[in-house]
Amino acid sequence: MAEQAPRLLVVGPSWVGDMVMAQSLFIMLKRRYPGATVGVVAPPWSEPILERMAEVDAVHPLAVGHGEFGWKARRALARQLRGRYDRAIVLPRSWKAALVPFLARIPERVGFLGEQRYGLLTERRALDKTVLDQTVKRFVALGLPEAETASGAFALPEPRLEVDRASQTRLGEQHGLGKRPAIAMMPGAEYGPAKQWPLRYFHALAARLSEDGYAVRVIGGPKDHPAGEAIVEGLAHARNLCGETSLADAVDLLAGSEQAVTNDSGLMHVAAAVGTRVQAIYGSSSPAYTPPLTANAQIHYLALDCSPCFKRVCPLGHTNCLNHLYPEPLYHAVTRRIATDG
Template sequence: MADAGERILVVGPSWVGDMVMAQSLLMTLKARHPCCRIGVVAPAWSLPMLSRMVEVDEAIALDVGHGEFGWRARRNVAAALRGRFDRAIVLPRSWKSALVPFLARIPQRLGFTGEQRVVLLNQRRRLDKQRLDQTVKRFVSLGLPESDAVSGDFAIPRPHLAVDADNLVELRLRLGLSSRPAIGMMPGAEYGPAKQWPPAYFRQLAAWLVEAGFEVRVLGGPKDVEDGEQIAAELKHVHNLCGKTRLADAVDLLADCQQVVTNDSGLMHVAAAVGTRVHALYGSSSPDFTPPLTVQAQIHRLGLSCSPCFARVCPLGHTNCLNQLSPQRIFDALVTSQAG
């Protein structure tokens, strides 16, 4: 049993969806050790999201890009943390992710075995991918004694991001949103095109939803702007918000939607964490591994013999796992859910 007031540093993941799922670990730590203080080291972009997690007492930015070593940045962060934490939990499995706790001389440093981290981590666990078959399970298991975690049979708290009602009012005014009931659309998928439902399908669905009396909000990052334009072009009540909002804004805008239609993406997990009903589209990936963590979710997948392949680009060149998933099927599901 940890001492009251134990100081725990969590080294967070580098993807939006994984960061949302990491909240399940933070909730587990606070439930087991109510007096603990939790700090999270994470990419700078994630700090606004971490501010929406009540379990986080301190968020520390590690400004290192994907694939960068960032020795100076890691060393500087470690120096600032030295003497301030009793133990660290390292969620990513790369050796670079374990550097900050090691350089900060945190006494206990726990993570999964991988990438030659024998020196950097002094408490290591073997990852049993059969029992810990979901990303969120792997995260939560590191907050439990190994004897409780090994079976994979333990409670998974569902992430819950706080919503800023004042910010939502400002967003609705600034973005010119209407009083119509809103449906969110997330056409992006950072991992690659094999996870993306065709933008033309999103556009057809948006047109039907407008006719049915809804407003459509297309959300995503700067990389999704072009797809957002294709979806929203010349459609009244369809707003392309891709690249126009911060991540924290997306939290509030998704909480204000009645339902969302989304690829398996980071924003899918954000929508789930604010309690909005999620229609999740799966092609190359699997809901068995990264499901939306909510009871308000409907999974749409064809289950073709070639999927899930977990590839960034369809290895067969056709992406039939998503191209054959019709807009009519999704529209019918949205209408049925709305009526219910």
């Protein structure tokens, strides 16, 4: 008798970029277990991203705020999931993240050691950060037998989000985006200012690209709207779309852009996952730890002695890792690629 395809539940992360990187795990699971069901416990905001992943069969929203315990919501979701899954893969390392699979009585529950999750997990793995030195490696490793991950040499499928072409057309008409080839810019980074390239540099780059015949689209959430205004100020062919589009819209807008100039942010990973050429800017974070998961990217990183510090705000007060990364190299990187493609 053939073995029944497993029913797998993944407790997903809470950041846009991490959720995109989690698709590498979903792809691996579908390849390894043909016919498997993959469900994801995730914050409601992530549904538009997960809906663009062909490998995800079901999304189970967990509406719990950041730092909130949310006992009632977790218990209610667990009741809904009882009997529906055979194995749970818990990506976050917090105690709370392991609670839903435990309460849902899922027989097998795997995750890394963290916050003393005794009893909540049936398989608690030690995390060797020197071997699993990237976020995506840690995600994929939890879907594999532990013996296969000891060397850190295993396949990491690239995320690939589906694109809605009809939505692209609608967005172009709705926002009057015109016919110029588009360069997307993403000035936001939720983590903090030590990951944010100076707005005056974004503006200078946008000005030069506009003069060269390109349209600049600044993409981000409502919090990024003031930054977008600073970038497009005085530029006829630059549009600030921050706060005017949904996360699903951002997927389609980025897919319709020739390149994306971006901080190390969630939207950087979205751009990579739709195949857009990425110009990725790193300050306090490390391109070795959270790189864009595509070969179609160029990294801009000064690798100063104080980098990466992984701080939200520069502890030395100068943020030279970004302030000394001037617009000129970015301009040449963007235009060189366009000339090559042309």
